[in-house]
Amino acid sequence: MSARPTTPLLAIRSLRAAYGRIEALKGVDLTINPGEIVALIGANGAGKSTLMMTIFGRPRARAGHILFDGNDITGRPTHEIARLRIAQSPEGRRIFPRMSVAENLQMGADATDCSEAERAGGLDRVFALFPRLKERMAQRGGTLSGGEQQMLAIGRALMSRPRLLMLDEPSLGLAPLIARQIFDAIRTLNRQPDCTRGNRRRAAAASRNPRCLSRGRPAGVVFPDA
């Protein structure tokens, strides 16, 4: 990592989180600098999804700190965290099934106050990545195929012009060809400050900095087996 004296975009310190009595994060440290692509890898149940959700306060951190841009956001309400332009394409995609594709994207744009020009620019960017979505604008989210839903989830997150973008398992359950399209799109986003993760090999290859998580604890940097 570079030794520049910049404030990290995201700094997580000794973070703990639990679901009831099940401890899912047992002291996680993670630093992401502006402009960095980070792949977070780890076995099923390691706590990757939980880490991303805890950044949004769901579940709440039990201990430790989350600093975004140097500000402590631990314990802030979820919707306020989203307004700081942190976006997530969550596990399971969570498309609004009874909203059109256009409305799903609009929900992303609504996450931060943006001008009409910025909104149009955001749509262009999403369509450039996923031309398929443009043809489907009027279709209900719940009737899209899995791959299209994944594109929509990523597109929706991009509509908020995020400073930190988190993608949880962007290739899960997708045909290899569609998965490749998704990772191509992530690489195209390369110049944005992003935090990506996903298919272990590809994600690690796309990132210079894979971080590994094991049973709720950081497990040191591993090298991709690609």
Place this chain on the structure above:
Amino acid sequence: MDYFAQQLINGFVLGSIYGLIAIGYTMVYGIVGMINFAHGDIFMIGGFIALISFLVLVSFGLTAVPLILLIVLLVSMAITALYGWTVERIAYRPLRHSFRLAPMLSAIGMSFVLSNYSQIAQGARVKPVPPIITGGYTLHASSGGFVVQLSNVQVVVVITTVVLLAIFTWLVARTRLGRDMRACEQDQTMAALLGVDVDRTISMTFVIGAALAAVAGMMYLLYYGLVDFFMGFVAGIKAFTAAVLGGIGSLPGAMLGGLAIGLIETLWSAYFSVEYKDVAAFSILIVVLIFLPTGLLGRPEVEKV
């Protein structure tokens, strides 16, 4: 035939009132998954506020009927909305993450609180008002002597309902607030991840539902010329039946269900017996729950996500 036509008109008007109340049940159910049993009493409060503001305006010497109606409408919508907001804030929100039945029990409690409060504050007697809107049209006079009439009150009730429903539909379908409400209804966590203040959106749902119930309360006052502290109970259960019949959670369903219940009740009273008109409505509730649990326009629980 003329008699039947007359009953259709009457049933349609009554159904508009039920439909306006039913929307509040269905909206709240959609977003927080609970039956707001106090909603009928919110409708009753709306009727009382309409009555009080009407009397106040008249005592100020105001005589222009359209102006009076407009002010009464806005005042009762605003104050009743405040009641709806308060009920959610003090009785439901603190229990939101409690066990499933807790908010329902709290709602039943709120229903008693509101009706007893009205009884104490306003007295137990029925409060009549002189007819505010008079006159009407004769649509058809048959040789047998029966006339089909459309009164001006009926016209006002139906037009007001249609206008408010149009505004409401636009709000839900086209505005940011409406989109946020639908997002919260479909996935609250995801809505929050996208910057939606879920608590505020739920509050607004109660506010809008209460405002529509206030419109229904005022229409009831105009149509029947009276209000009483108990009217929220029966009307509330019928509107709830309407919401279930239309498919709980479905907004067009609530309106359709309201019209259906209004028509059934009116036709039943006209052709069978007035005494048993409430039985008719509740029998429908039971039959629907047994044979058509998702209602006329309801969607099945399973959804491809």
